Amino acid sequence: MGCAWRGECPPDSIIVIVDVLCFTTCVSVACRQGATVFPCEWNDARATALGAAETAVVAAKRGERGFTLSPASFTRVPRGLRVVLPSPNGSTLAFAARARDAASVVAGSLRNAAAVAGWASAQQRPVVVVPAGERWPDGGIRFAIEDWLGAGAILARLEGERSAEAEAAVAAYERLRGDLCRALRRCASGRELIGWGYPEDVDLACALDADEVVPLLSGSSFTAVH
Numbered sequence: 001m002g003c004a005w006r007g008e009c010p011p012d013s014i015i016v017i018v019d020v021l022c023f024t025t026c027v028s029v030a031c032r033q034g035a036t037v038f039p040c041e042w043n044d045a046r047a048t049a050l051g052a053a054e055t056a057v058v059a060a061k062r063g064e065r066g067f068t069l070s071p072a073s074f075t076r077v078p079r080g081l082r083v084v085l086p087s088p089n090g091s092t093l094a095f096a097a098r099a100r101d102a103a104s105v106v107a108g109s110l111r112n113a114a115a116v117a118g119w120a121s122a123q124q125r126p127v128v129v130v131p132a133g134e135r136w137p138d139g140g141i142r143f144a145i146e147d148w149l150g151a152g153a154i155l156a157r158l159e160g161e162r163s164a165e166a167e168a169a170v171a172a173y174e175r176l177r178g179d180l181c182r183a184l185r186r187c188a189s190g191r192e193l194i195g196w197g198y199p200e201d202v203d204l205a206c207a208l209d210a211d212e213v214v215p216l217l218s219g220s221s222f223t224a225v226h
C-alpha cells in the first residue's frame with residue numbers, strides 16, 4: 001500500500017484518488033444519489049466537447065448557478081444526472097489515471113473512507129492512495145493536510161504492509177480524527193473556502209464515513225458501487 005503517485009505502481013493495483021476539498025467529496029455526494037461524474041483536466045472548450053459527446057452537463061464555475069466544484073451543489077441531484085466536473089487537482093489526476101495500467105480507479109474522501117477501504121480490501125490487490133494536494137497561484141503543488149487525512153482514513157482501515165508515507169498519513173489521521181471538522185476548518189484550504197463563503201463545503205467534507213458508496217471509474221466516468 002502506498003501514499004504516493006510516483007514510484008512503484010503495480011499494474012494490477014487499485015488507485016484511490018483523494019481530493020477532500022473538493023473533487024472527490026463532490027463525487028461521493030453525487031454518486032451516492034445515482035449520478036455519473038466525468039473527470040476532466042480542462043475547464044474550457046474541451047470540457048464542453050466532452051459534455052456534448054457524453055450527453056452530460058458541464059459543471060459551472062464557483063459562484064455561478066448549477067452544479068459546481070462545491071459539494072453543497074450536489075446535495076440534491078436529479079435522477080440520472082451526468083456531469084463533467086473539471087478540477088486542477090483531483091479531477092486531473094483521475095483523468096490521468098485512466099491511462100495507467102491499474103485494475104481500478106476510485107474516488108476516496110473522508111465521507112466514504114470506510115466504504116472505499118472495505119471494497120478495496122475485498123479485491124485483494126495492492127492499493128495506491130494518491131493525496132491530490134492543492135495548487136499555488138503560479139500552478140505549483142501545495143501540500144494539503146485535508147488530503148493527507150483522507151488518505152490516512154482509508155489506509156487505517158486496510159491491512160497489509162504500508163509504505164513510510166502511508167504510515168505517516170495514518171498517524172496524522174489517528175492524531176486528528178477526534179475533531180476532523182476543526183482540522184479542516186483551520187487548514188489552508190478550509191480557511192480559503194470559508195473566506196469565499198462556502199463553510200458548508202467544509203462541513204460536508206469532514207463528515208467521516210457519511211457515505212456508503214464507492215465511486216468507481218468505469219471507462220471515462222465515476223459511478224457508484226456499494
